[in-house]
Amino acid sequence: MPVDAAPAAETAQAKRTYTATLTIEESTSPLGEVTYVARSSPLQDVAEPTVPTAFRERMRERRQRYVEERAGGEMWAISVKRQRKLKMKKHKYKKLMRRTRNLRRRLDRN
Structure with missing residues (x-):
């Protein structure tokens, strides 16, 4: 070696x-x-x-x-009532975003 x-x-x-x-x-x-x-x-x-x-x-x-x-981790189940409430909340938010889309676009241009 x-x-x-x-x-x-x-x-x-x-x-x-x-x-x-x-x-x-x-x-x-x-x-x-x-x-x-x-x-x-x-x-x-x-x-x-x-x-x-x-x-x-x-x-x-x-x-x-x-x-x-x-x-x-633990899984948490939520009630059907709460699921429907969250779904409605999401739906209302999306509807608001749809209604105000053009206004938001105009404000972004300025």
């Missing part, structure tokens, strides 16, 4: 990447004292892709990660 081969092997480093989410919470006491609390999610090992992935593939993976993160 040549003399220069040993130091070259020692200098080669293994690189690993991790991700975590950092959440900082600010709270103010009645006396006006501000305190900060930091929390982080567990580290997750990230596999480094060797070949660039296609856009659609990245979007599919991102969507899959989002669905998996949401799966742990």
Whole structure:
């Protein structure tokens, strides 16, 4: 083994990447004292892709990660009455936007 081969092997480093989410919470006491609390999610090992992935593939993976993160949360069911109320609210807003469309366009021109 040549003399220069040993130091070259020692200098080669293994690189690993991790991700975590950092959440900082600010709270103010009645006396006006501000305190900060930091929390982080567990580290997750990230596999480094060797070949660039296609856009659609990245979007599919991102969507899959989002669905998996949401799966742990709770689902809240809302009543039919509230659903109808929200639908009506949306309908009225869209109707207002339709009625005032030309006015908003004219105001944007000036």
